Amino acid sequence: MAEHGPAINVLDYETGHHFSNLIMARDSHPFELHYGMFLPTLRGQGTDEQQEKWIPLALIRAIVGTYAQTELGHGTNLRKLEVTSTYDPKTQEFVLHSPTVTATKWWPGGLGKTSNYAIVVAQLWTLGKCYGPHPFLVQLRDLETHQPLPGIKLGDIGPKLGFNANDNGFLIFDHLRIPRDQMLMRHAQVLPNGEYVKPAHSKLGYGTMVYVRSMMIGDQGLQLGIAATIAIRYSAIRRQGEMVEGQGEVKVLDYQTQQYRIFPQMAKAYAYIFASTKVRDMYTKNMKLMKSGNVSLLPELHALSSGLKAVVTWEVAQGIEQCRLACGGHGFSQASGFPELYAQTVAGCTYEGENIVLLLQVSKFLVKAARQVRSGEAALLAEVAEYLGVVGANRSTFSQSQNFSDKIVIEAFEHVARRLVFSALDKLDHLRGEGVGPEEAWNRTSVELCKA
Incomplete structure (x- = not known):
């Protein structure tokens, strides 16, 4: 589309x-x-x-x-x-x-x-x-x-x-x-x-698709930010229910459940917009390299833009729906702005590459990187996949009382991602070892690959 x-x-x-x-x-x-x-x-x-x-x-x-x-x-x-x-x-x-x-x-x-x-x-x-x-x-x-x-x-x-x-x-x-x-x-x-x-390289013609996907990430983040703004402003004005009998109705935003519903959407919007800036910078660098025949950055850029496009469009569609629901019945009105906003963003899940197909394209990149690690070539990993080569799969020990630093949270995400990638690879190799053909083995592992 x-x-x-x-x-x-x-x-x-x-x-x-x-x-x-x-x-x-x-x-x-x-x-x-x-x-x-x-x-x-x-x-x-x-x-x-x-x-x-x-x-x-x-x-x-x-x-x-x-x-x-x-x-x-x-x-x-x-x-x-x-x-x-x-x-x-x-x-x-x-x-x-x-x-x-x-x-x-x-x-x-x-x-x-x-x-x-x-x-x-x-x-x-x-x-x-x-x-x-x-x-x-x-x-x-x-x-x-x-x-x-x-x-x-x-x-x-x-x-x-x-x-x-x-x-x-x-x-x-x-x-x-x-x-x-x-x-x-x-x-x-x-x-x-x-x-x-x-x-010079078979993927040189993919530039337009990568460009559009890199632009989509920021645009989708902007739409989620619009939805969160509508929901937060509504919640700061709308009063519903009494927390203490006889003290009057409170703003909907005072309810912790409302905050849990809509504040993460605003945070995600910023994250997606920042991520799009990174991808656009990579795209600009890649186009300059390609003019001189250097395609070394293209696989990483393709994987990153495809993966972010799939994840961000799905999360934005779900996030806008949460913002709509947070506005109660008023969110169902065309006047709220949500119907057009949702129709626009949910289309992103299928145009410029259907999301599941894109996740499986990213999986090919991850499987190749994981095989590099197992063959002792971790030094050749692209920057975005370097976490796969961390020796010992550093695991941080967490407790409910611990204050999580950014570093610890990132390490935790990397650990989970690493386990998913290598477990998917293990299943893929197990099926191949049983004599299953490469295409059918990939199909039977596709759910695990998408999760990875």
């Missing part, structure tokens, strides 16, 4: 500054994908020449773009996307085609009515061989009449649970031809004769 959020900050990874910022209503905005994914993808995957040609037009909105990846039949499983882009060396063009109903591009924001261009992710075919999903810059509508071009069918997918100010759309290709230079070729190329030049 295409990315959504109330505020879109477009990051210039060369300077670390945001060169555009859209603040919009909670119900989203038709330009969201233009700034949130179209422009970042041009910057991250276009050649210098492509950037010089297209980015100025996009910045002044002479062209309005979206990002068309998800299909009716496939979302997270990018390798099985069905739209094809077949290179014709005779004309030096790519032919885009949607061979089935399930190949229909489905969900891109701004596609239904607004966009006249799209970055389309399609299976690249050249000289009779498929090289997997690659990005292509495709004009969708006539720049004068705004009507769909020949070979293109598109429209709005209709009402959703939320985001109804954003025209999420569908897109079907019927042997549409585009010039060769509209394949984004910073990392992979197709030469005029059809020869494929592979990227």
Whole structure:
């Protein structure tokens, strides 16, 4: 599903500054994908020449773009996307085609009515061989009449649970031809004769997804902060019940149960916003490294952004619901702000990667790191996984009267996480030892892997 959020900050990874910022209503905005994914993808995957040609037009909105990846039949499983882009060396063009109903591009924001261009992710075919999903810059509508071009069918997918100010759309290709230079070729190329030049690293094309997930973490934290603010302010005004007979009703916020319900949500909001800053800094550093061919930070960044996206979106959805419940019946009213807020944030659990799928992607990173520890290569661990290599699995002894320092709390979390990772690995290896195939062994361990 295409990315959504109330505020879109477009990051210039060369300077670390945001060169555009859209603040919009909670119900989203038709330009969201233009700034949130179209422009970042041009910057991250276009050649210098492509950037010089297209980015100025996009910045002044002479062209309005979206990002068309998800299909009716496939979302997270990018390798099985069905739209094809077949290179014709005779004309030096790519032919885009949607061979089935399930190949229909489905969900891109701004596609239904607004966009006249799209970055389309399609299976690249050249000289009779498929090289997997690659990005292509495709004009969708006539720049004068705004009507769909020949070979293109598109429209709005209709009402959703939320985001109804954003025209999420569908897109079907019927042997549409585009010039060769509209394949984004910073990392992979197709030469005029059809020869494929592979990227230095197979994951270099993941930059846009990582960027959006890093932005989501902070946006979701902001939404939880809004919900907590509503609930706290309500609780400071609303009076209900007497603690002492005859002394008048007290503020709802005076009840300890109310404090336990809503104060942690405010704390989480700050934690998620701070975490997003860390991830965005890593993203900026990674993009600079990738320009010189260094992809060493990419696996860690991918794991961290995927894991945080999954955990934060789930926790925020649950946290907003707690804030709503803390406002009693008034929280059920549209006037409270909670219905739109919840609809917006709960969507984050499924767009830009369904949460369970993302947790299992993080599990692959953790399993690999755990195997490094067991093979005596703990020194090679990424920074985010260094806790797995701590000798002796330092366990702090706790008592009810002990004052917990930050250090002790972190050690406790690391200890629990370490045990979960290695117990999942033990089960995985046990199943493999019994002759279970790798895919089935992974499936049978998937609950433990998600917990890890």
